[in-house]
Amino acid sequence: MQYLEQERMLRKEGLNGGGLRLEKDAMHSLKEILACFKVDRWTKLVAKKPIFELDTIVSTSHAQVGQQNRMISDTWSRLYKCMDLAGRDVDKLQYVINAAESIQQKLEEVVGGGSMSNASTDLQTYFGCTVPDIVEIQTPPVSVTKGRAKRMKTGVEKAVEQQMHARMCHYCMQVTSHDSRNCPEKRN
Structure with missing residues (x-):
């Protein structure tokens, strides 16, 4: 018709x-x-499926996992169906929000309220340690990071210094690696 x-x-x-x-x-x-x-692919309802795959539940029986997946999928589809029925009507959307809040409160009572996992407890269980109450790490000492007090020698300069042969200093009359121009006794 x-x-x-x-x-x-x-x-x-x-x-x-x-x-x-x-x-x-x-x-x-x-x-x-x-x-x-x-066509559905032209509308915003094209992604009417949950974004994440929830197959991380480890169970002993394969049938139980399949049943859990079906229940999760059914829950998501019912939620999306409720949102679709509400549309853009403010009163209907407020009704959906109130219903979701009441469901959340009931679930928190069943779970125990405070035992709901958050990011910090998840990280603590993942790393296996708790966050200490008192932080014992000290700040590092302040260091000068710009420039250098003395010029760095190149590899060529280092090699030349190592290969310097002994010569006779005419000021101190010794066979050393210096000459009369840069004799240490002359400076004193």
Whole structure:
């Protein structure tokens, strides 16, 4: 019955026999695409599935895991169906919010309220240690990070210093690695 009404509307709008060939006048007179031609991939409801795969529950029996997955999927589909029924109506959305809050309160009472896991408890269980009450780490000493007090010698300069041969200093009259120009006794 609904199909016949939509076909009459198509003929009225200028579509030939329900076909997809539109005439120029019919294109300008259409205000929106009819529901029978709207595909889910064009709407925001295309991602009507939970984003995360919840297969991390380890169970002894495969049938129990399958049943849990079906229950999780059914829960998500019911939640999305409720949101779809609420649409953009503020009163209906407020009703959904109130219902979700009441469900959350009931679940917190069942679980025990305070035992709901949060990020810090998850990290503590993952690493196997607790956060200490008193922090015993001291701040590092302040250091100068810009520049250097003395110029760094290149590899060539280091090699030249190592290969220096002994020579006779005419100031102190010793065979050493210095000469009379840079004799340490001359400086004193």
